[in-house]
Amino acid sequence: MKLKTNTSLLTIIAAAILLQGILAVQYYYTRSLLADELEKRAESEITTKVILVRNALDLSENSLMGHVWDLKRNLLHPDSSYTVMDWVLKSHPHLTGCWVAYTPDYFPEKGRLFEPFAWWDNGEIKHAEIAAEGRDYTQNPYYKKVHATNTPMWTDVYRDAISGMNLVTYILPIHDNKGKQVAMFGLDVSTEHLGDTLNYRHIYPSSYNFLLTEKGQLIAGPRDTVEEKKLEMEHIIQMLNDSTVKRSPSSSGRTKVLPIKDPDGDEGLVYYTFFKGQPKWQIAVVCYDKEVYAKLTKMRRMMGFLMMLALLVLGLIISRFAKNDRKLQKAKIEQERIGSELRIATNIQHEMLPKTFPPYPERDDIDIYGMLIPARAVGGDLYDFFIRDEKLFFCIGDVSGKGVPSALVMAVIHSLFRMATSHEDHPARIMQTINETASQGNSSNMFVTLFIGVLDLPTGCLRYCDAGHDAPFINDNALEVIPNLPVGVFEDYKYAFQETQIAPDSTLFLYTDGLTEAKNSQHKQFGLERVKEVLRHNNNPSPKEMLEKMTMAVHTFVKDAEQSDDLTMMAIHYTPQQHECTLSETLVIKNNIKEVSKLSDFLKSVMEKLDIEKSLARQLRLAVEEAVVNVIDYAYPVGKEGEIEVRMMYDGKTLKTVITDTGVAFNPTTKEKADTSLSAEDRQIGGLGILLVREIMDTINYERVRVGDDKSGIRVEGRNILTLTKKIK
Numbered sequence: 001m002k003l004k005t006n007t008s009l010l011t012i013i014a015a016a017i018l019l020q021g022i023l024a025v026q027y028y029y030t031r032s033l034l035a036d037e038l039e040k041r042a043e044s045e046i047t048t049k050v051i052l053v054r055n056a057l058d059l060s061e062n063s064l065m066g067h068v069w070d071l072k073r074n075l076l077h078p079d080s081s082y083t084v085m086d087w088v089l090k091s092h093p094h095l096t097g098c099w100v101a102y103t104p105d106y107f108p109e110k111g112r113l114f115e116p117f118a119w120w121d122n123g124e125i126k127h128a129e130i131a132a133e134g135r136d137y138t139q140n141p142y143y144k145k146v147h148a149t150n151t152p153m154w155t156d157v158y159r160d161a162i163s164g165m166n167l168v169t170y171i172l173p174i175h176d177n178k179g180k181q182v183a184m185f186g187l188d189v190s191t192e193h194l195g196d197t198l199n200y201r202h203i204y205p206s207s208y209n210f211l212l213t214e215k216g217q218l219i220a221g222p223r224d225t226v227e228e229k230k231l232e233m234e235h236i237i238q239m240l241n242d243s244t245v246k247r248s249p250s251s252s253g254r255t256k257v258l259p260i261k262d263p264d265g266d267e268g269l270v271y272y273t274f275f276k277g278q279p280k281w282q283i284a285v286v287c288y289d290k291e292v293y294a295k296l297t298k299m300r301r302m303m304g305f306l307m308m309l310a311l312l313v314l315g316l317i318i319s320r321f322a323k324n325d326r327k328l329q330k331a332k333i334e335q336e337r338i339g340s341e342l343r344i345a346t347n348i349q350h351e352m353l354p355k356t357f358p359p360y361p362e363r364d365d366i367d368i369y370g371m372l373i374p375a376r377a378v379g380g381d382l383y384d385f386f387i388r389d390e391k392l393f394f395c396i397g398d399v400s401g402k403g404v405p406s407a408l409v410m411a412v413i414h415s416l417f418r419m420a421t422s423h424e425d426h427p428a429r430i431m432q433t434i435n436e437t438a439s440q441g442n443s444s445n446m447f448v449t450l451f452i453g454v455l456d457l458p459t460g461c462l463r464y465c466d467a468g469h470d471a472p473f474i475n476d477n478a479l480e481v482i483p484n485l486p487v488g489v490f491e492d493y494k495y496a497f498q499e500t501q502i503a504p505d506s507t508l509f510l511y512t513d514g515l516t517e518a519k520n521s522q523h524k525q526f527g528l529e530r531v532k533e534v535l536r537h538n539n540n541p542s543p544k545e546m547l548e549k550m551t552m553a554v555h556t557f558v559k560d561a562e563q564s565d566d567l568t569m570m571a572i573h574y575t576p577q578q579h580e581c582t583l584s585e586t587l588v589i590k591n592n593i594k595e596v597s598k599l600s601d602f603l604k605s606v607m608e609k610l611d612i613e614k615s616l617a618r619q620l621r622l623a624v625e626e627a628v629v630n631v632i633d634y635a636y637p638v639g640k641e642g643e644i645e646v647r648m649m650y651d652g653k654t655l656k657t658v659i660t661d662t663g664v665a666f667n668p669t670t671k672e673k674a675d676t677s678l679s680a681e682d683r684q685i686g687g688l689g690i691l692l693v694r695e696i697m698d699t700i701n702y703e704r705v706r707v708g709d710d711k712s713g714i715r716v717e718g719r720n721i722l723t724l725t726k727k728i729k
Contacts, residue, residue: 012315019307027300031293036251038292042271042285043254048695049209050275050283052197055622055692056094056189057154057279060170063092064187068174071100071185075176078107078114082127085118088187089125091597093604094618096120096160096167096188099130100174101137103182113137119163119188128162146171146184154279156213157191166191168219168279195220196615204291208233212282214274216241219281232262236270236286266290352414354385357544364577365457366392369543370570371551373514379566380406381512382414386421389669390457390701390723393421396570397450397469397487398512409446413438413487417452427452427465428497431487435467439491447488451481451510458723459703460502460574465495470516473509474502476535507541507573514567518554521561526554543571583609583650591632591642591663599628599646606648610655612728620726623696624657627668627722630690635663635720653729659722666720667702668693697724 067088074080081100088098097119104112115131137143142155152172160167167188174183191211198209198220210221210233221233239245239260247258250271258270272284357369370383380399385392395417399406413434420433431452438448449469455462464479468486471478482496502508511531518526534553538546547569554567587602589595603624607617628644636642645660669690693700705719 011318012311015314016307016311019310023300023303023307026303027296030296030299034293034296038269038287039250039252039255039257039271042269042287043250043252045209045285046255046271046273046283048691049198049285050273051691052695053194053211053281053283054275056194056197057170059092059622060095060187060189061152061172063088063095064098064170064172064185066091068172068185071174071183072176075182078102078110078116081116082118085116085127086125089118089120091600093120094189094193096163096165096190096193098185098187101131101143101184101186104138106182117162121163130162142169142171143184146173147181150181156215157217157219160188163190168194191220193618195222196618198222204287206291207285207287209283209285210237212237212240212284214280214282216282232264233286235263236260236284240270240272240282240284260286268292352411353383359385360387363387365575367543367573367575368394368570369547371547371568373551373563373567375402375514375563375566379403380410381514381566381568382410383510383568383570384414384417385570385572386418387457388421389425390699390725391425392455392457392572393425393453394455394510394570394572395450395452396472396510396512396568397448398514398566398568399448400446400486402566405444405446409438409448413448413450425454426497427454427463428495430454431465431467431484431495431497435487435493435495436491438488442488447486449486449512453508455502455508455572455574456701456703457574457576458701459705459721460504460576461499461703462502462508463497463499465497467495470511470513472511473532473535474500474506476532476538479508502574504574504576505541507538507543507546507571509535509546510570510572512566512568514563514565515550515554515569517565518558518567519561519564520558526557530557541573541575543573546571580651581649582652584647585609586645586647588643588645589628591636591640591644591661593629593632595632596625596629599625602646603648610650610728612655616728619696620655623693623724624659626692627657627659627724630668631659631661631663631666631720631722634668635661635666637664650728653727655726655728657724659724661720662718663720665704665718667704668722669700669702693724697726699723699725 067084070084070087071081074084085098085100089095097117099115099117101115102110102113107114110129111131113131113136115129115137117128117130118125120126131137138147142153146153150173152170155169155171157166157168159165167190170187170189172185173181174185176182194211198211208222211219213219216237218233218237240258245258247256249255250257255271255273258272259267260270261267266288268286268288268290270284270286272282275281275283353372354368354370359368360366366387368385370385372379372381372383374381380401380403381397382399383394383396385394387393397410397413399409399413416434416437417430420430424430424433431450434450448467450467451464451469451472452467453462453464453472464481465484466481467484469481471481473479479500480498482498484495485493516526516528516531530553531550534550535546538549540546550569551567583606585602585606587599589598600621603621604617607621612620624646628646631644635644642661642663645658647658647660649656649658690700701723703721703723705721
């Protein structure tokens with residue numbers, strides 16, 4: 001008895017050491033994964049913010065370049081400089097001011113120095129001639145540098161005496177027709193404007209970004225910085241500028257990493273990098289360990305508690321086992337293990353499927369309900385859905401066989417569906433991707449019947465691909481399907497897709513063969529006709545009530561007969577709503593980049609009518625302009641003139657922008673991201689494309705309307721419709 005007691009005690013001690021070791025390994029491995037994930041997210045945020053800041057600078061540079069010719073053609077008229085500067089400021093209200101510094105004695109009637117200046121003051125443009133003997137701009141180091149190098153540049157941050165704002169200035173040398181340098185043209189941009197690009201979205205609530213010059217001078221940081229945060233940021237900047245503080249490159253080599261400890265003792269990391277090209281500024285993101293590893297710390301405590309609880313249970317089990325026959329106890333342990341694994345498998349399978357209904361309570365255009373009743377503890381059926389870019393992606397499938405093997409295949413197919421649809425919206429290509437992966441190494445020859453649909457919510461256009469699955473119903477009519485082969489049969493099989501229009505207030509009903517093949521005690525099947533009968537008498541379009549009626553009908557039919565197959569059903573009720581607009585404005589322009597100025601004026605007018613906060617208005621204008629420039633660049637063949645309609649609608653909560661053109665089919669959401677390593681001169685206008693629009697807008701949706709689909713009754717060859725939405729209130 002004493003030997004058994006000692007053995008039991010040693011077993012508990014060994015288990016405690018093992019569990020502690022597993023917990024430690026798990027903790028440090030998970031911490032390492034979180035650190036890697038943090039680095040990726042930090043570098044992604046830095047890349048995004050660099051793009052936004054670079055775009056703001058490029059916008060200023062391009063605005064200046066667009067008016068250089070105006071200045072050159074009026075070089076004989078000194079006062080015409082004010083007219084040119086007025087055009088610049090009115091076309092680009094994000095600028096603070098602009099100036100022209102002519103070479104000494106260029107206009108003798110104006111004296112040796114002549115520097116006309118225009119700036120915004122409370123919504124009005126004011127003028128002044130600011131050159132004076134006590135203010136000789138030719139002695140300014142930036143003037144000297146640009147004059148000597150004949151190269152444009154951005155200045156460091158300085159305090160402007162007139163506006164009282166912190167500014168950075170872009171200086172461009174101006175030459176006459178003979179190539180002689182005759183003046184400097186400068187644009188002033190407030191650091192507050194640059195700071196707006198840093199305040200949009202952060203990795204964690206306590207994380208923040210700031211912008212520094214190459215020498216470490218602060219350009220812009222969080223606008224709503226409290227005094228404590230300012231002290232904290234100053235401390236971090238001081239560490240960045242201290243060459244003795246140890247830092248290291250990130251694993252990707254794209255950024256440098258500086259460990260920090262703020263004045264309150266909180267530890268964290270600063271990821272920072274330098275801009276490529278000019279200006280060679282620095283951008284940094286600050287992240288604190290207490291937020292990055294908060295969940296991990298909580299999990300560690302919970303695992304420690306569970307470990308102690310597990311050890312306690314283990315001790316009780318060992319104590320009980322000592323009193324009984326070893327063989328009987330071994331059998332019970334095995335039975336307990338199998339039952340526990342099945343319960344875990346069941347929970348895992350149910351966790352993989354949607355379980356929150358209604359899934360989108362904030363939406364009034366879609367309602368979904370689904371259910372899976374496995375024939376065993378785990379099953380091989382699956383269903384899933386989610387909304388991306390105003391498109392509803394959904395699937396339903398049935399794995400051949402039953403039990404754990406089918407459940408494992410089901411989990412793989414579910415994961416493949418999620419991965420494939422994260423970057424693709426064509427159902428046939430999604431099915432192709434899933435099939436290629438599922439067919440590789442399929443030595444067990446298990447296959448999956450699968451139906452994949454992509455419903456465009458604004459238009460009701462349904463594109464779908466059926467891989468040997470039972471045809472769904474729209475209301476009580478079966479959907480016409482092409483009988484493609486099931487997934488997992490042939491790796492190189494090419495899937496065909498189909499398209500149909502879903503009418504408002506229609507319900508799409510999907511199911512597996514566990515419904516039609518449900519058997520009663522006489523081995524009769526429920527059958528397709530009984531399914532149609534239930535759908536035909538379904539007066540309430542609620543998906544939940546529809547599935548409950550169908551389930552009740554099946555239970556009434558089979559009665560006490562054992563369930564022979566997994567039963568899975570999903571209903572999708574499509575209810576698009578027409579909201580009354582409090583504002584609807586339309587602009588039609590040509591596919592000419594010169595038309596962008598009309599668009600800018602139109603957008604500014606709409607923003608002013610809606611009284612949208614200036615920072616948000618600037619972001620919205622930037623996103624819409626970027627989307628329209630993409631259409632100008634890519635929708636029409638070179639040399640072909642076309643029209644672009646920009647319609648903006650506001651219903652009191654959401655601002656919707658619909659961009660329509662009749663050019664070739666062109667989906668900007670699939671356009672390759674801009675190469676931010678290129679200079680502004682080498683990168684095309686609009687190159688930031690969909691990356692910038694996604695950052696600013698809540699949703700973005702593209703749809704190609706075919707011939708005859710125009711709801712206005714006008715038959716057209718085809719239209720590209722890009723819809724951008726943003727919640728304002």
